[in-house]
Amino acid sequence: MNEYLNKDLSSIKKLSQEQFEALFEINRALNADVYRQSLIENVLDIIIDTLKAERSLFARFDDIETKIIAARNSEKKSIEDIKEFSSGVIQKVIELQQPILYHDVQGDPQLSQFHSVQLKNIKSVIGVPVFREKKIWGIILADTQLNRKEFTDSNLVFLQFFSNLVSLALDRIDSVEKLKDENELLANRISTVDKLPDIVGESKAMQELSSIIHKVSRTDATVLLLGESGTGKELVAHAIHQLSARRNKPYLAQFCGSIPESLLESELFGYKKGAFTGAVNDKKGLLEVSESGTFFLDEIGEISPAVQTKLLRVIENREITRLGDTSVRKVDIRLIAATNKNLAALVEDGEFREDLFYRLNVFPVTLPPLRQRYGDIPILARHFLKQFKNNDLIIEPDALKKLEDYNWPGNVRQLINVLQRAAILSETNRIGSEHIHLPEAKISVDFSGTLKDIEKGLLEERLKQYNGNRTHTAHSLGVSVRWVQLKLKELSIE
Ligand SMILES: Nc1ncnc2c1ncn2[C@@H]1O[C@H](COP(=O)(O)OP(=O)(O)O)[C@@H](O)[C@H]1O
Numbered sequence: 174m175n176e177y178l179n180k181d182l183s184s185i186k187k188l189s190q191e192q193f194e195a196l197f198e199i200n201r202a203l204n205a206d207v208y209r210q211s212l213i214e215n216v217l218d219i220i221i222d223t224l225k226a227e228r229s230l231f232a233r234f235d236d237i238e239t240k241i242i243a244a245r246n247s248e249k250k251s252i253e254d255i256k257e258f259s260s261g262v263i264q265k266v267i268e269l270q271q272p273i274l275y276h277d278v279q280g281d282p283q284l285s286q287f288h289s290v291q292l293k294n295i296k297s298v299i300g301v302p303v304f305r306e307k308k309i310w311g312i313i314l315a316d317t318q319l320n321r322k323e324f325t326d327s328n329l330v331f332l333q334f335f336s337n338l339v340s341l342a343l344d345r346i347d348s349v350e351k352l353k354d355e356n357e358l359l360a361n362r363i364s365t366v367d368k369l370p371d372i373v374g375e376s377k378a379m380q381e382l383s384s385i386i387h388k389v390s391r392t393d394a395t396v397l398l399l400g401e402s403g404t405g406k407e408l409v410a411h412a413i414h415q416l417s418a419r420r421n422k423p424y425l426a427q428f429c430g431s432i433p434e435s436l437l438e439s440e441l442f443g444y445k446k447g448a449f450t451g452a453v454n455d456k457k458g459l460l461e462v463s464e465s466g467t468f469f470l471d472e473i474g475e476i477s478p479a480v481q482t483k484l485l486r487v488i489e490n491r492e493i494t495r496l497g498d499t500s501v502r503k504v505d506i507r508l509i510a511a512t513n514k515n516l517a518a519l520v521e522d523g524e525f526r527e528d529l530f531y532r533l534n535v536f537p538v539t540l541p542p543l544r545q546r547y548g549d550i551p552i553l554a555r556h557f558l559k560q561f562k563n564n565d566l567i568i569e570p571d572a573l574k575k576l577e578d579y580n581w582p583g584n585v586r587q588l589i590n591v592l593q594r595a596a597i598l599s600e601t602n603r604i605g606s607e608h609i610h611l612p613e614a615k616i617s618v619d620f621s622g623t624l625k626d627i628e629k630g631l632l633e634e635r636l637k638q639y640n641g642n643r644t645h646t647a648h649s650l651g652v653s654v655r656w657v658q659l660k661l662k663e664l665s666i667e
Pocket residue numbers: 371372373374400401402403404405406407408409585586589
């Protein structure tokens with residue numbers, strides 16, 4: 174608390190009933206503001222009202238200089254041109270560390286030191302320090318002009334109490350602001366390390382993916398999810414929606430692969446009654462139904478040229494036309510698309526519109542195949558086994574090892590299938606390697622050439638498959654790690 178004020182508490186008796194009431198009101202008002210600038214402006218308006226002042230000003234003092242933060246007039250407007258206030262009075266408040274009151278400014282010889290044209294219209298000035306942590310933090314100044322009443326001592330006392338309340342309110346605002354900042358920081362930190370909803374994985378690849386997903390979720394950008402089949406594209410699309418500001422709005426998805434063009438069109442865009450035989454009513458398309466939400470176009474690489482053209486229009490103008498209709502409807506949707514195809518290659522082959530490709534490719538995100546994140550296999554396995562049976566299924570180390578040594582062309586989807594089968598085969602609550610059945614890994618080696626060529630090709634292929642991991646490579650080839658190392662040297666493989 175303000176020391177200066179405590180010494181002088183008896184002076185409170187000087188306050189009029191009206192000023193008491195004002196203080197009460199003010200305390201309420203001050204506690205309602207959450208932003209510093211608006212608090213200060215409110216303070217100045219209250220002062221003008223209560224003191225019947227003409228103008229008031231708030232200057233911030235930071236040990237070196239004073240800076241005017243806000244100035245108001247009796248119309249509750251900010252004064253832009255604040256040259257006319259007396260900086261001399263402000264200096265005096267800082268110097269004396271006390272409130273000051275000057276009557277009859279024009280006739281006071283004491284004020285000759287502030288002599289300036291700036292004061293020529295001013296009749297009385299009141300200046301009060303605002304203390305924070307025992308130091309002057311700011312100065313409140315109010316003045317009246319020639320045609321007004323003079324300030325009184327009781328006005329001065331009022332302002333002292335007032336300034337103390339302001340100081341408390343400022344403390345409160347600062348701590349609220351600090352809390353808000355801290356919260357923001359925390360939210361940010363959590364979002365970069367936090368898991369994605371329903372998505373399991375702690376590998377570096379998944380952590381990177383998670384951080385990208387969290388970032389792009391905050392925007393409305395179109396996202397293109399790339400990656401092999403079964404890597405979790407659908408899961409990620411849904412996660413983006415759940416993490417976005419649209420989370421409470423609809424999320425709809427359309428699988429675009431192997432579905433007749435006319436059916437896909439009517440699903441996406443809807444139709445007008447009579448548009449085709451069987452169109453007995455008007456029907457909204459899914460894009461329209463997902464208004465304000467997110468729409469996921471799965472297997473976008475499969476869509477026909479006609480649908481590509483219509484989708485381009487949706488992306489470019491956020492407009493759709495129902496089949497057989499002429500009116501154009503605006504939609505506000507966030508689009509996410511996914512494909513396991515190489516869209517750029519499809520563009521080159523003339524099978525996919527280049528302009529649509531660029532519109533979709535705004536923010537491509539590639540999901541890593543499972544063989545590039547073996548580290549996730551144990552937790553993924555436990556996660557799925559728990560889902561199959563309520564009682565805890567235990568997976569034995571040799572079974573895990575078998576899973577980790579496989580190259581998973583079908584990715585997580587294949588892992589789920591393999592585990593499902595294992596859970597059925599196992600009659601107890603344990604899963605051993607004998608329950609894990611894996612199809613032979615395909616070998617894509619060219620058998621022409623010398624034995625050395627084949628050896629080299631196979632080794633390179635395997636290394637790539639296991640992301641350069643020599644232990645996994647050696648194990649999959651049934652040789653020692655030492656053998657792999659020697660061969661790498663011998664065949665000069667990087
Ligand atoms: N990281 C993951 N954590 C948990 N489940 C996953 C993960 N990745 C994929 N899945 C599951 O694997 C299956 C295939 O995923 P999906 O999103 O359909 O793949 P994609 O669309 O890429 O073919 C789904 O059942 C999905 O729930």
